[in-house]
Amino acid sequence: MSDFSDTLALSASGMKAQSMRLRHVSENIANADTPGFHRKIVSFEEVISRGIGTGKVQAGPIRLDQSELEQIFDPSHPLADGNGNYDGSNVDLVVEIADAREAQRSYEANLKMFDQARQMSSSLLQLLRR
Template sequence: MSDFNASMASSASGMVAQTSRLRLSAENIANADTPGYRAKQMQFQLQTGADGALRVLPGRVELSSLDGERTYQPGHPMADAEGYFVGSNVNLATEIANAREAQRSYEANLRMFDQARQMASSLIGLLRR
């Protein structure tokens, strides 16, 4: 049974990590038009649990190092003395692709979790006979 538990723990950690990734993509998309906003990025970390199962953990959230686009608009409240302000550095196409990938990875982990749960349930049913 411990193998089933380890498999479900690995899948559950993957779902948590992908949820965090999807949340960051949603924040980036929501702030795409916010001047000066820097896109947030996250790396994953692997951890081996006491049961020997590999788990994926959301890592530290970091701000993108890319500069936002400078836009000339002298009447803008955030414009500098030359009339320019810095927009966000969010790339909508990249963020939408990241969100789709996170969603599909979440669904794959959910299927793995459900498969392990069904196998454990079947094994318990066989042992009860």
């Protein structure tokens, strides 16, 4: 039964990591028009237990995208400098939507793996009862 619980824990860690990624992608999309906003990037790292890789993943430290911010010309904006420019954000909506789809599909794949392991363990218990 340990293999089944390991499989459930493995897929649950993937779902948790992808949900964290989706949360930050949503924040990026929500702040696409916020002046001076830097895009958040989520990375994943393997969970190590007693010096051995477990196969589980977790969201690593959140980093800010250091690419240049978009310069927007609007002399009437309160943040505009002497030339009439201010810093926009470095969020590209096309990239964020692609990241959101990838995170969603990865989450769904982990959910299917979780469900399959649950069904297999349930079937095994039914066989052992006979």
